Amino acid sequence: MSASVARADRPRVGMVGGGQLARMSAAPAAALGIDFRVLATSRQESAAQVVSDVFIGAHDDEHAVLAFADGCDVVTFDHEHVPPPILEKLEARGIAVRPGPHALINAQDKAIMRRTLEGAGAPVPAWRVVESVDAAEEFAKLVGYPFILKTSRGGYDGKGVWRIEDGQQLAGVMSGELPPGAQWLAEEAVPFVQELSAQVARSPSGQSVAYPVVRTVQADGICSEVVAPAPGLDAERAVAAQRIALEIAGSLNVTGMLAVEMFDTGEELLVNELAMRPHNSGHWSIEGAVTSQFENHLRAVLDLPLGSPRLRAPAAVMMNILGGDVGDLYSAYRHVFARDPGLKVHLYGKEVRPGRKVGHVTAVGDDVEELTMRARHAADYFMG
Ligand code: ADP
Numbered sequence: 001m002s003a004s005v006a007r008a009d010r011p012r013v014g015m016v017g018g019g020q021l022a023r024m025s026a027a028p029a030a031a032l033g034i035d036f037r038v039l040a041t042s043r044q045e046s047a048a049q050v051v052s053d054v055f056i057g058a059h060d061d062e063h064a065v066l067a068f069a070d071g072c073d074v075v076t077f078d079h080e081h082v083p084p085p086i087l088e089k090l091e092a093r094g095i096a097v098r099p100g101p102h103a104l105i106n107a108q109d110k111a112i113m114r115r116t117l118e119g120a121g122a123p124v125p126a127w128r129v130v131e132s133v134d135a136a137e138e139f140a141k142l143v144g145y146p147f148i149l150k151t152s153r154g155g156y157d158g159k160g161v162w163r164i165e166d167g168q169q170l171a172g173v174m175s176g177e178l179p180p181g182a183q184w185l186a187e188e189a190v191p192f193v194q195e196l197s198a199q200v201a202r203s204p205s206g207q208s209v210a211y212p213v214v215r216t217v218q219a220d221g222i223c224s225e226v227v228a229p230a231p232g233l234d235a236e237r238a239v240a241a242q243r244i245a246l247e248i249a250g251s252l253n254v255t256g257m258l259a260v261e262m263f264d265t266g267e268e269l270l271v272n273e274l275a276m277r278p279h280n281s282g283h284w285s286i287e288g289a290v291t292s293q294f295e296n297h298l299r300a301v302l303d304l305p306l307g308s309p310r311l312r313a314p315a316a317v318m319m320n321i322l323g324g325d326v327g328d329l330y331s332a333y334r335h336v337f338a339r340d341p342g343l344k345v346h347l348y349g350k351e352v353r354p355g356r357k358v359g360h361v362t363a364v365g366d367d368v369e370e371l372t373m374r375a376r377h378a379a380d381y382f383m384g
Contacts, residue, residue: 010034011302014069016059017078018045020348020357021278021294024286025078026051028295034302038078039068046348047078062086069095076256076301077277080107098204098255098301099276106252107276111152111185120251122244123270125263126188133174136186137167143188150187154179157357158221163189190270192263196230197281198245199259201296204303208249209296210242211289211309216261216281222355223280225375226318228288228311231368233264241269248274257282257297280320280357285309287344288316288364313364317371321359323352324383329359336361336378343378 011034015022018040026047029036039055040048048054057064059082066089069075074096075087087101099107106113114127126143129152130136140147149170151160160179164170174184195218199211215230216223229238245260248271259279261272282293291299291307299306326332329347336345340363347359361378363371 011073014072014075018047020046022047022078025294049349074301103252103254130184130186139186148187150185151182153182190263193266196262198241200245201300202249203300209306209309213238213241228284228316256300284316284318315368316364317375318362319375319379321382323356326384327352332382
């Protein structure tokens with residue numbers, strides 16, 4: 001635990017979670033001259049390495065969260081897993097929780113999210129909570145095989161998502177254990193032509209800004225590549241995607257950044273997922289936008305006027321660096337920097353494990369193909 005003196009002349013934002021999103025929030029917090037505190041599980045966590053005001057504790061330990069929040073003006077999140085009763089306790093103590101528990105629950109549980117979105121009139125894939133293999137087979141009769149089976153809670157980076165090809169596979173997957181509080185969720189397999197993410201920032205007083213809609217590419221369920229703006233997305237559909245995201249932010253009363261992940265089928269847009277925090281699909285904005293998602297998240301949770309989300313150049317391409325064979329990422333710097341002085345690299349200080357997100361690279365410029373090649377070369381080099 002660390003103590004730091006509260007200052008009357010500037011607010012303190014506390015972020016629950018010590019991952020790379022908190023780490024990348026620390027830079028704009030410093031630039032804005034606000035105090036920034038993190039609740040991390042250990043000193044070795046990504047954000048705990050670079051933030052001076054760190055509390056060590058678990059996000060689901062009420063005592064730890066309350067101690068961390070004491071002295072914060074606003075509490076916000078690097079992940080969505082804090083149990084709602086703890087957040088309600090914080091609110092009862094007069095600490096602003098942004099986004100609030102009623103919004104956040106939709107990012108914690110995909111079944112609740114689907115129900116809320118349907119109620120708000122947002123377009124979603126056909127879906128159903130299925131309590132048994134029989135119920136899932138009934139659903140399959142409606143939408144056909146393959147369909148998508150998910151756990152409503154506890155999934156990330158494609159874990160907890162299965163493409164079900166037949167009854168045998170279905171029975172196998174459903175014989176597995178559900179994460180605590182989770183249900184099985186069956187969805188039609190949407191035949192998308194691309195996956196999009198529409199990010200907006202929204203402040204408690206209701207100001208919202210919409211970032212350019214981006215294309216996301218996933219490999220094995222993990223985001224590997226983001227292109228801003230989404231290539232080939234016509235202006236009308238891009239505006240439709242932004243409007244969907246703005247409407248969801250408003251109707252769910254989201255404060256801070258909201259990412260709405262969508263499927264573009266070529267004919268319609270369907271909402272897949274919500275994230276109520278800075279998101280991997282917005283890392284490009286650090287160099288590519290006038291105001292990064294991390295800065296706008298801080299501005300939004302502090303109810304400050306929001307910064308421009310506009311691109312600084314015609315395009316930006318971000319590639320994730322996933323853990324590969326090389327444990328020492330720093331050794332790649334000499335080659336990557338010498339080859340491409342225009343490229344920007346972010347390493348998260350995380351131990352390299354196969355498939356783990358350990359950093360990203362961004363290239364900003366005019367030509368998407370050229371930017372993609374440059375970013376891919378660097379990311380591949382880091383991954384060995
Ligand atoms: P996570 O919480 O792990 O990000 P998602 O629900 O976003 O899980 O699913 C991960 C990926 O699985 C999506 O990016 C998409 O590629 C695929 N997917 C998820 N749901 C569907 C669906 N209904 N139809 C087709 N593909 C899907």
